[in-house]
Amino acid sequence: MTPEARASDRDHHRVLGLKSDASPEMIRAAYVRLIKKWHPDVNPAPRAHARFQRVTEAYRALTVADADDADWHAPEQRELDTGQVALAPLRCDRCGDLALQPRHIRFPIIVSALVYSWRRYDAGNFCPDCARKEALRASLITGLLGWWSVQGPFRVPKAILRNARGGEVDFERSLRLIYHNLLAYRHDGEGKVTAELGHLIKTSRQSLSLEASLIIASLPRHEPPATDGPDPWSPRLIQTLQHLLCGAFAPLTALFVAQML
Ligand SMILES: [Zn+2]
Numbered sequence: 228m229t230p231e232a233r234a235s236d237r238d239h240h241r242v243l244g245l246k247s248d249a250s251p252e253m254i255r256a257a258y259v260r261l262i263k264k265w266h267p268d269v270n271p272a273p274r275a276h277a278r279f280q281r282v283t284e285a286y287r288a289l290t291v292a293d294a295d296d297a298d299w300h301a302p303e304q305r306e307l308d309t310g311q312v313a314l315a316p317l318r319c320d321r322c323g324d325l326a327l328q329p330r331h332i333r334f335p336i337i338v339s340a341l342v343y344s345w346r347r348y349d350a351g352n353f354c355p356d357c358a359r360k361e362a363l364r365a366s367l368i369t370g371l372l373g374w375w376s377v378q379g380p381f382r383v384p385k386a387i388l389r390n391a392r393g394g395e396v397d398f399e400r401s402l403r404l405i406y407h408n409l410l411a412y413r414h415d416g417e418g419k420v421t422a423e424l425g426h427l428i429k430t431s432r433q434s435l436s437l438e439a440s441l442i443i444a445s446l447p448r449h450e451p452p453a454t455d456g457p458d459p460w461s462p463r464l465i466q467t468l469q470h471l472l473c474g475a476f477a478p479l480t481a482l483f484v485a486q487m488l
Contacts, residue, residue: 239285258286266444276444283445314411317404320351321361327408327420328427328459330401332358332394334365335386337373344378346386348395352404355459359466362390366473374478383474391470393462402428406435409442418446 240247243257264270265279319326333350349365366387373383389395409424421442428439 236289239288242281242285243289254286254289258282262441266441279444283441314407314414316408316411316415317352319354319357321353321357324354326352326354327424329354329404329408330358330460331397331404332361333397334362334390334394335369336365337369337379337382337386339373339376339379339382341376344373344376344382346382358393358460362394362466363469363473365394366390366470370473370475371477387470387474391467393460398431399433402431402433402435406439409439413442413446422446 237247240249243249243254243261245253245257249257261282262279265275265282270279316325316327317329318324319329329352331350331352333348336347336349338345338347349361351361353361369383369386369390373379373386405424405428409421409428412424413421425439425443429436429443
């Protein structure tokens with residue numbers, strides 16, 4: 228270690244209120260105590276943000292040297308902090324475009340043959356547009372192939388309604404996807420997008436909301452993101468009608484043909 232590095236290490240220790248021989252446990256305990264005290268969400272003092280940043284920087288500087296001591300960090304974040312792995316923003320499984328707020332969704336598909344019905348799932352991480360298309364595709368297959376067994380008429384309407392409502396969303400997993408994007412965009416210096424995604428995770432009040440608010444607070448310019456934009460995931464009435472049509476088309480055609488005979 229160079230003399231300069233040793234001197235700045237002493238500064239980092241001082242910011243955390245520790246002596247230079249403090250153990251990793253002591254460093255972590257001091258860090259947790261201080262971020263609770265200075266976090267801008269709990270401390271309205273004007274200097275709180277600057278203090279919070281200094282504490283975070285000092286802690287990072289002291290722990291990055293020994294990555295094993297930072298195991299409480301989310302793995303993605305630790306990799307970023309040590310600069311070893313740069314995360315790429317996630318892409319939609321279907322169209323391959325960057326998906327800012329991807330969701331992990333599965334869409335039930337029913338296929339029937341006389342005495343039995345099979346349910347399988349079409350699953351993936353989708354952007355809102357592709358999720359709508361996948362849902363419709365699942366309903367179309369279900370509507371064409373799902374009715375034709377004893378169980379079919381019971382299972383098909385359920386599956387169609389579920390797809391019309393946007394499929395079965397794994398919200399916990401989706402939040403992790405958004406958190407992944409948040410880390411990737413923060414790494415790329417995209418402060419506005421990072422703040423937007425952080426805000427989204429924070430307001431979900433699920434796991435990771437503390438991590439998200441810590442990241443928002445550590446951004447260079449701490450501006451609250453605009454929240455009045457349209458939600459790309461909000462359901463549309465036309466979708467429900469399309470799904471009902473997909474479901475009803477085959478049996479109605481069959482009835483029509485039967486009457487003609
Ligand atoms: Zn897509």
